[in-house]
Amino acid sequence: MRWDKLIINGSSHGSTTAARFAQDQEVARVVMLCGPRDQDQSWQAGPSATPANRFFGFTHLLDDGWTGHHYCRSWQLFGLQGMGPIVNVDDTSPPYGNTRRLVSAADVGGDSKRAHGAVQPRTSSPRTADGDYRYEDVWQYLYTHPVDLVGEPAGNAPFCAVDHALP
Secondary structure, three states, X not given: OOHHHOEEEEEOXXXXXXXXXXXXXXXXXXEEEXXXXXXXXXXXXXOOOOOHHHEEEEEEOOOHHHHOOHXXXXXXXXXXXXXXXXXXXXXXXXXHHHOOEEEEOOOOOOOHHHXXXXXXXXXXXXXXXXXXXXXXXHHHHHHHOOOOOOOOOOOOOHHHOOOOOOO
C-alpha cells in the first residue's frame, strides 16, 4: 500500500476513525466531514504521523457536533487554527483563504439531523436552483487543494474555548 498517496475520508464517526488512523499512519490527506466528534477526549492533541496541514474539516453550523463544540475543539487540538481561520463557504469562494476549517449555514430547514449529513453528497445536501450540489466547489477543494498552501494562523476560535489539557 502506498499510504503517502492515499486520501482517507470519513463522515460523522467515520471522520473520527479517519483522523485517528491518520495519527498512526501517514497519509496524503484526511477529509473530515461532520466531525470528528471528540466526546471531550484529548487524543487529537497527541503525536500524529500525518502533518496537520493535511487535515481538512467541513461541517454545518446547525450540526449538533458543531453546536456542542466537538468539531471546533477537535480541529483546534489537531492544530488547524495554525492554517487559517474558520471560513463560511456560503460567503467565500475557493481557495477559502487556504484554510483547513470550513463551515456552512446553508438552509436545511432548521433541522440539525439534516445539517449533520448536509456536508456530504446525499439527499440532505443543499442544491442550487439548477439542482446541482451546492458544495461541489467545497468538495473539490477538500480533496485537491495543495496541502502545502496554508492560510494565515488564526488562533483558537473564541466561542470554542475549552480545556485542551492532555490526560
